[in-house]
Amino acid sequence: MAAETSGPWHEVADRVWTAVAQPESVSTAVVAGTRGLLVVDPGSSPEQGRGLRASAERLTGLPVLGAVATHAHHDHLFGLGAFDDLLTWGHEGLADALRSEASVAEAVRLGVDVGTLRPPNRPFALATGVDLGDRWVEMAHLGEGHTSSDVVVVVADADVVFVGDLLESATPPWFGEDSAPDVWPATLDSVIGLMASGRVTAVPGHGSPMGFEDALMQRGQIAAVAAEIERLLVAGVPVAEALEQGGWPFPAEHLAGGVRAGYRRLTERGVRPSRQLPITAVD
Ligand SMILES: [Zn+2]
Secondary structure, eight states: OGGGGBOOOEEEETTEEEEEETTTTEEEEEEEOSSOEEEESOOSSHHHHHHHHHHHHHHHSSOEEEEEOSSSSHHHHGGGGGGTTSEEEEETTHHHHHHSHHHHHHHHHHTOOGGGOOOOSEEESSEEEEEOSSOEEEEEOOOOSSSSSOOEEEEGGGTEEEEETTSOSSSOOOOOTTOOTTTHHHHHHHHHHHTTTSOOEEEESSSSOBOHHHHHHHHHHHHHHHHHHHHHHHTTOOHHHHHHHSOOSSOGGGTHHHHHHHHHHHHHTTOOOOOOOOOOOOO
């Protein structure tokens, strides 16, 4: 049943637990305050979300007050349907994303009834928060990156920030067709700013928690991808050849969609291949 698709809870900070939910090995989390619980990234289906909800309440003896999805991908978003009688949060772009062809195709592939999926009932453009009693949790869209709908969830008193797939530690970051490689590094600068004390742990959407140096290193690699996409475009390399001709810090299968998205976004911004003047020999 659904509850069995997620692993045991691990307390990663004061009253902050994570568990790995299959089939996508997504890090789902519970944050507790004296009034109740917030669930972060409630799994890949409403059924899994229901299992997580029951499991979180068994774990803490407290009621779930609401849930937040860090971005539009199914493994982070589809479980929100199990919390629609409560408060649910996420970026305002999630409603459109849920109706997209890619999202519907993912639901069909997973055997999830599209009619049971729900966007957040408290969507936000920039930032919001929830009072869990003795603990205030903030949620903020710091900019585009992995998707256009990325939000981070900040538990300031526990020195924890949930970053969705803006950072990943289990596998390299995923640059899909819906990614924004050109602005991803700047968004990560804001995340890294939140971590500047050196005490803050980033919990990625997949994999174990990351410290300041790991986050900074991955920000550098993502910036290298962004710079390489722009270099190739300006050099006149066709998008179909860019993966093969570029030098990349991550495997090609994690980059293909993002290279196309990067070319498209830069072209929309007016970036063009530079015209090389013919070089004439001077005697
Ligand atoms: Zn994702």
